Amino acid sequence: MIRTEALARLPVRSAVPALRDALEGHGSAVLCAPPGTGKTTLVPLELAALLESGTDADADAARPGRRVVVAEPRRIAARAAARRMAWLLGEKVGERVGYTVRGERVVGRHTRVEVVTTGVLLQRLQRDQELAGVDVVVLDECHERHLDADTVAAFLWDVRAALRPELRLVAASATTDAQGWARLLGGAPVIASEDASHPVEVVWTPPARPVRPPHGMRVDPALLTHVASVVRRALAEREGDVLCFLPGVGEIARVFGQLGDTAGVEVLQVHGRAPAAVQDAVLSPGARRRVVLATSVAESSLTVPGVRVVVDSGLAREPRVDHARGLSALTTVRASQAAGRQRAGRAGREAPGTVYRCWAEAEDARLPRFPAPEIKVADLTAFALQTACWGDPEASGLALLDPPPGGAMAAARAVLRSIEAVDSSGRATERGARMARLGLHPRLARALLDAAPAVGPARAAEVVALLSEEPPREYGDDLAAVWRTARRGGDAYAARWRAEARRLGAAAAPAASARIAEPTAGPGADVRTAHTPDARATSAPDSPVDDHHAVGLVAALAFPERVARAGGGSYLMVSGTRAELGDGTGLRGAPWLAVAVADRPVGAGHARVRLGARIDEETARRAAGTLYGEGEEVRWADGDVVARRVERLGAVELTVRPLRDADAGLVRDALLDGLREEGLGLLRWSRDAEVLRQRLGFLRHHLGAPWPEVSDDALHARVDEWLEPELSRARRRADLGRIDAGQALGRLLPWASGDAARIDELAPERIEVPSGSRIRIDYADPERPVLAVKLQEMFGLQESPAVAGVPVLVHLLSPAGRPAAVTADLASFWRDGYRGVRAELRGRYPKHPWPEDPATAEPTRHTNARLRR
Template sequence: MIRADLLDQLPVRSALPALRSALDADGAAVLVAPPGTGKTTLVPLVLAGLLDADAPARRVVVAEPRRIAARAAARRMAWLLGEKVGERVGYTVRGERVVGPRTCVEVVTTGVLLQRLQRDQELTGIDAVMLDEVHERHLDADTVAAFLCDVREALRPELKLVAASATTDAEGWAQLLGGAPVVEAAGVSYPVDVVWAPPPRPVRPPHGMRVDPALLSHVAATVRRALAEHTGDVLCFLPGVGEIARVAGQLGALGDVDVLQVHGRAPAAVQDAVLSAGARRRVVLATAVAESSLTVPGVRIVVDAGLAREPRVDHARGLSALTTVRASRAAGAQRAGRAGREAPGVVYRCWDEAEDGRLTRFPAPEIKVADLTAFALQVAVWGGPEASGLALLDAPPGGAMAAARSVLTAIGAVDPASGRATERGTRLARLGLHPRLGRALLDAAPAVGARRAAEAVALLSEEPPREYGDDLGGALRAARRGADGYGARWRQEVRRLSGLVEQPAQRQEGPGRRQEGPARRQEGPGDASDDRVAGLVAALAFPERVARRSGGSYLMVSGTRADIGDGSALRHADWVAVAVADRPVGAGHARVRLAAVVDEEVARRAAASLYSEGDEVAWAGGELVARNVTRLGAVELAVRPLKKAAPGLVREALLEGLRREGLGLLRWDRDAEALRQRLAYVHRHVGEPWPDVSDEGLHARVDDWLEPELSTARRRADLGRIDAGQALKRLLPWAGGVAARFDELAPERLEVPSGSRIRVDYSDPQQPVLAVKLQEMFGLEETPRLAGVPVLVHLLSPAGRPAAVTADLASFWRDGYLAVRADLRGRYPKHPWPEDPAAAEPTRYTNARLRR
């Protein structure tokens, strides 16, 4: 029996007429409705016609960003209809499908909908799609929205599309859907008081997955304070499962208060308990899943740690993982609003009020920060390898897309020339796995059996709990024994993956793999067998992270170094395949979180595209080192000295030495240094065709000035014999006779009125300096100019010390000379100090010498 009284109370009901009108007129709409208004539960039932006996039944798909939210939404809608899940309302998440022949509303995760679109672009039989919580900007949701826009434009203009958001940031989505109307539903919210509760002492900022234990202790203390100061249930937001477990442990037993943990890994029974009002008071420790996707009844208090987890990719080290960041102001507002859903409430924010204004407005869209390998494969299968024609709120970063295409090309998923998906790529895209894991499943199954391969891949598709350890083989055995929620999900995923590859099929050949005979016999259970399977799967999934022990750490074939914990069973392995790693604060090496033992044969097989053998000449330790090297990426497998290296290799190594250690490796005498300074001066003030003689400029034109000396050099000592001054003269603009003006524009010496030829100092390229005795400049009123710039004249005393500095001699003789004369004539009476220096005879001699 339909619970009409509850449905009538949902605030979103007032927006339904406008939503119907928008869909009738435009076929698409953006629905903005705060959490708790019923947008997730009432709107799909209305779209499907399940609340109107006279309306024709329509099939509606609702896409949620998380599995826990999809199940909860389906259960809530079924309950409102007075039915069980699987009748007119069902759900599908990865590895679990609860639908029936009468199902009209199906709640799915965005990942499931993405797979469905790839199999059936027309979504045959579906009348409307509702994308829920689009403001969270998950990558799968953005991708699904883009694909659905394509479907509506090219194949099914009658398909209705609703983008539902819990925030008012809806204009971008409206434009994306072709100018669709924005329909707003007013929420019923109660006032929420804000209590600023920063830690009593400074805590370290989050880094990677690390959160300062002092902050978690403070959060636990704040929960206890909130329980004492207010009534009602407490909803506490923490960044991840580990932090939830630690705070739960610090809370311990709270008497008549239940402590519940809700996150994507929580057992279904716990999730159900959280979503139902209880007889006892509760503290619910939750990740961001409770921000907008779930309604937790009874909550009057929110404690917010102020942290969130976002994906990040370290392309330089080949590492991708979640990282802990400060939550955005939008997330903070969503979390605080949970306290005012049913009555006035309070939020305790575990940071300082002044800090709040420095937070980002919105969380970073995943497409801007996440690993884009899976996204790139999806768009390649869809038919647009560059993603340039897709309706996306944010374009994918070019560097991340290039890195993704490189991975896909290496595993044979896309054609390197066209960028389009291969047959193998299409199969990988339909596995519901990251392409790396899909490659491992397809390529390992023929060697170790579908079931064994699926077990290891399932372990990598959802990272196992930390207590399983860092040894992937050991974690595999722990999952097989495990009676916890993770073990149950793992077994379910193993069944799903096994079914995808157990059917007879031709062996999938990856790039660089040798053709093998029939699949090896599947081995039975056993530690050694588990270790071999885990190692093969991890190496196939992450070939660039295969690593060999080297100097106390492990060197990955990508060039990244990694450390393994002292107590690890992996510590003394010669080779490992690293599945999960991060980089601790201030550490130069990565830290292995999950890896498996492999041997060199597996390493070579998995990373075959990185295998090479050849002569190498490098600049190392200040000298040339010539070797013949067999390597797997950065890992050297075999090295032999090379007696006679190719001249081209030697030349490149010498150039590398010059780049690293500088052009000082050449022979620079005083004249060469002066020539370079003169050239730099003319280039600065005249420009082309005078050459740029900076380090960068000289490296860029090395062929023009260091040949043929460089081609005949064979070692560091040979560089020291090259006369840099003679080589630099090759850069003078001899064509057209322009070089003949060099001594005019930047002469090495200037003749002064006394007849002396004084060296000009060009060490400052902005203005040349002429240091000359003051008496030798008598009679010269106009300051010399070089390349249009007045010379900075250092007028020296008879002892050679600066008496005055000027770039305007006429002004000096007029205004400054008398003071200098008064100061120095008593100290140097043997030298001339005329009253009128402009009319005096210049001289380099004393008065006595002049009288002779």
């Protein structure tokens, strides 16, 4: 029997007529309904016409009606929504309301409303683009901006535009960019529902002492201790159940441990990995007061009855990827303002409530307004395969709120090409289409298909199932040991693992008839070549491939760029990233590893292996065959030319042999690298060579062309013009030191124009001063050359000397050779500055002439006694 009283209390009911009109008129609509209004449970029932009086399952089966598919971002939300709608109809799940999530399908022949995850709907669209038999699709919780949800919305809009204009689309959310979604759906009407929430008081409870900000997956334990204390405070100060938001499973477990056996309170842990029984218990009223520790899964879609208090840690987990290192994972971030509003709203779903926020009020305005769209920050390999299978490899024709970043798409397509999921034009291959249908990340799909012939489909499926959902930390970091633990485990993870392994085993069975090629050291090793099976390439249960080899091969095929070899106390991945093992690991001593999961701890220079498998070099070569290369390497290293023949897997050197007769061109390039790295000082620079370079620099600065630029960069750019043929004859560092830089530099003089002959005229190395001495000019500063000369030798000179029209800066020296004055205007100095110098120095140097009028005095390099003789 339909529960009419419960339905009547849902405020979204008033928006249903306008929603129906929008769907009839435009065909699509954006429904904005705050949490608790019934958008997830009442609207699908109304659109399927299941709430009309007098209808039941038997009567409904006898007449036509709309079939509605509701897409939820999470499995727990899909199950909860289906159960709630079935309860409202007074039925069991699987009658007129059912659900489908990965590995679980509960529907019947009378099902009219089916709740699915966005991932399931994505797979369904790839199999049947028309969605035959579906009349309305409701995309729930659009504001979360999950990548699958954005992709499904784009595909559905394509379907409606090209194949099924009668298909109705509803984008539903509590808080979202309504106008953006309306534009995306072709100007769809926006329907708003009234808010059913109650007032929520905000209590700011920052830690007493500063805590370290989150980094990677790490959260400061001091913050978690503070969150636990705030939960205890909330229990003491407020009535009702407490819902506490934490970023992940590990943080939930830590706070759970700190709360201990709180008197009279039941503490529950809710996350995507929680057992179904726990999830069901959370969504039902409790017999005693409860504290529910939850991830962001409880932000929306789920109503936890009895909650009057929310404790918000202020943290969330978002996907990130480092394309350069090939490491992708969730990372801890500050939750957005929108997430904070969603979380606080949980406290006001049924009655007035309170939210305790574990940060200062002043910090709130600095938080991001919305969470980052997953398409902007996540690994796009799976997305790129989906769009390639859809027929739009560039995703340029898809209706997306945010376009995918070009760099991330390029990296994704490179991965897809390496596993032959797409061809050179980016179109999906038959193999790629099969990968897409597996419901796995393409890397894992590749591992499943390519390992099944060697280790058997069942074992390949079991290992891939381990990699598709990271095992609990207490299982350890040795993937083979983790596999054994899961096989005998009785926890919720082991149960989910077994179900997923069964699903994947059935999908992998056809691949077991193919053969993995023999290990090869050559480039382009193909792990899928079909030939007569050998002793190790069989799917039989008694395959001689042992478990260690099987688990290592699967992991290496999934992450070939993370194949790593031991050396120097750590492991070097073929991608070039170094990784270290954790304390107490069971992987210590392995010569090779297939790294399945890695992260970078705070302040660490290297990545850390969190999950890996032992492999041998044969498996490494097999899995990472496309990264194999061999050839001559000639480079500048450790201060000299190093020439060798190298066989390598990416950054990992397999064999190295000295190269006796290296290619002259490669040697020359290495020497040039050395000159760039260590400077032109590697050449032999005599005093005359240095002076020539300075003179040329002066002429270039003041006269320009045809005088050459002689900076390091300019000389490197014109090395062919001035350093040949000496450079072509050099083979090592010592040979560079024998090259006369001055002689080589002379080749850059403007000989063709004839200006080279004027260098001594325009920038003479020395000039004659009034005493008859020839004094060297210092051109170290190209702006102003310097002439350092004894003061007495310049008597009688009225104007400062000039070179190339530029007055030199005269350093007038005392008889002891120390600067007495500096001037660029001798006439002014004789008139105004000389008297002071004369008064200071003539008593100190009485043997030298200090005439009253230096402008008319006789210049000399001698003393008074010498002058009298």
